[in-house]
Amino acid sequence: MHKAVHDKLLQEKSTRTKRPLPEENDESEQNPDNKRAKLQTTLGRFGGHKSVSQASANDLIVKYVVNEMRPLHTVERDSFKELVSGLNPAVTVMCRKTLREIIASKFDHMQHNLKYEFSSTLFICTTADIWSSCNRSFLGMTAHWFSSDATDNFHRKSAALACLRFKGKHSYDRIASGISQIHAQYNIEEKVQKTCTDNGSNMIKAFVESDKYKLQLQYAATADCDNSGDETDADDESVQDDDAGQLDNLNEVIEEQSGRQQDNDGADVGVTLPPHMRCCSHTLNLVATRDAERALSEPAYKKIYRSSMAKATAIWNATSRSTKAADAVFDIVKRRFIVPCPTRWNSYYEAVKCIVQAENHLKDICAVLNLPQLLHQEVAFLREYLSLMEPLARALDVLQGDQNACLGFVLPTLKLLKTKLNGVPLSLAKPLHEALLDGINTRFSHVFNDTEFLLAAVSHPKFKLYWIDDAELKVRCSMLLLKAVQDETASASTTHQTSMPTMDSASNSVHSDTDFFSDLRHNEGQEAQPHLQYLQDPTCELSMLNKHKSVKSIFLRYNSTIPSSAPVERLFSTGAIVLCKRRNRLHDDLFEKLLLLKINKNFW
Secondary structure, three states: OHHHHHHHHHHHHHHHHOOOOOHHHHHHHHOHHHHHHHHHHHHHHOOOOOOOOHHHHHHHHHHHHHHOOOOHHHHHOHHHHHHHHHHOOOOOOOOHHHHHHHHHHHHHHHHHHHHHHHHOOOOEEEEEEEEEEOOEEEEEEEEEEEOOOOOOEOOEEEEEEEEEEOOOOOOHHHHHHHHHHHHHHOOOOOOEEEEEEOOOHHHHHHHHHHHHHHHHHHHHHHHHHHHHOOOOOHHHHHHHHHOHHHHHHHHHHHHHHHHHHHHOOOOOOOOOOOOEEEOHHHHHHHHHHHHHHHHHHOHHHHHHHHHHHHHHHHHHHHHHHOHHHHHHHHHHHOOOOOOOEOOEHHHHHHHHHHHHHOHHHHHHHHHHHOOOOOOHHHHHHHHHHHHHHHHHHHHHHHHOOOOOOOHHHHHHHHHHHHHHHHOOOOOOOHHHHHHHHHHHHHHOHHHHHOHHHHHHHHOOOOOOOOOOOOHHHHHHHHHHHHHHHHHHHHOOOOHHHHOOOOOOOOEOOOOOOOOOOOOOOOOOOOOOOOOOHHHHOOOOOHHHHHHOHHHHHHHHHHHOOOOOOHHHHHHHHHHHHHOOHHHOOOOHHHHHHHHHHHHOHHHO
16 A cells, blocks of 8 residues: 555656756757767766877877976876876876987977978078077077968067087187078078177177178189180270279188188188178167266266165165065065166166165165165166166167067167157266267167168158158158169069068057157158158058058068067077076987977977
8 A cells, every 4th residue: 555655656756857858859869969969068067088099198298398398207207197197097108218209200390390481481580699508508599580371461470490509619600600500401591681699709700701701702703704704805804994993802802811711720601691680689788888887987977876876786685685684675665676687787777776666765775774875866866877778778678579679670769769868857867878879879870871771660661751850861761762662663573572472461560669669750741752652651550561562572671680689598598497407418409309399389
């Protein structure tokens, strides 16, 4: 009796809880694919494992080791194996030897992709420098170019080309040979517009001697052409008379080259390098350091400068050497003071800026640290010093830009920098003002007469002729652009022109440095050459170049060059993390592969 009642109650309960399914659920029951997809979604939602192949797992492990700069023996650690097997028991963790082989394969694939990218690019800029770490030296190089992808218009691309072990003396001929070999490895010898380096004497001499070697080759070719001609031709004598001065100069170069070869025990460049570009950031840094020291020749300035900087340096030393002092200062100003780095001038500017920003707390800080108090006049001097150095620091940041900075930024930046320096009200730091202006005028005087710098600035839609005040210079730049456009139009039917990258999509405007160039007023009513519609176009975005094909070609030719060698410095900064003291036994080839894969992760 009780069992019959119990069965009846269960039947009623099941009837009440049962709900009619929608029509789509009926279809899912009938369709096995829909049912399987629903099952996989449910399993994934509640912790089901997604199927991962062994090859995909190997790629993920390689990416982790390379991007996180982990030691290769990480894959042999028990904790790492437990992590991978816990996520997917079907995956087997590779050994260190297999990991090294996969890294070599990925490196070859990356180089192949870079060569393919360079094959469709006409204008490339490279940077080069030498770096030392763990008692080893390396020659590093990076490449920079504008994308030729039609869907990614005017996008700056960058890649690390090499970080080769550089044994022995850092002589100019060995540097030139290394740079030439790296260019040849990627087949870009004829495409590199300029190679940007710092102002080191060995770097500069490598390119100077390469230019002499080019003249020697040119002279040899000229001599061969003369010898192959008809010696009885009456025009030969007149040609030789006209070119006598030039040939004499070339002979002097050859004699000088021969003498140099003997002095250096037969050392010879023997290679041709692209035109050289001195790093504008390094040159501007020399203005802020060496040229600024010339102001110390003024006794009154020297006195106030030494006393102010001595007290500021005492604060930096106290907070960097003692945790107790650093904590005491942090309790007062709620921040850490920046300590200047000798090799990074901007850090010195930022350190002084921290002192000035804590002006209201300097009395308490000096009292806690038991240091001499900064006088009112010394604080006023630091404010003037900061006002003068701020435009210089911002100009350095603009020229060191990784994506937007190009050769066309140099002249407008220098022009605006001098304008900002002249607009700073001064009473105590006038000698520093004069020293900075003299340094800029001396070190950069040649660039205002350089055709490439002028064309790079005028062909950039952000600047055009807006940055020029001098009427004669404005006319000259307009005529230079006109001639360049005419030459480009005349060669439009050649093979070189037909192979230009087509970039017709919308582009992103350059805006990261808008604040620095905000004082440049666009004068829409200025006179321009009527036949150059580009100069009359008020648009300042790079996409406007698509309406002016000839100017776009000029822009790509000259603005592919970057004005700073900062990218290769960033390469070395990453290299210092890879080749650290705990990994100083890392093989040179493996180190280069790990570093380049880390930097060029978009190409593999």
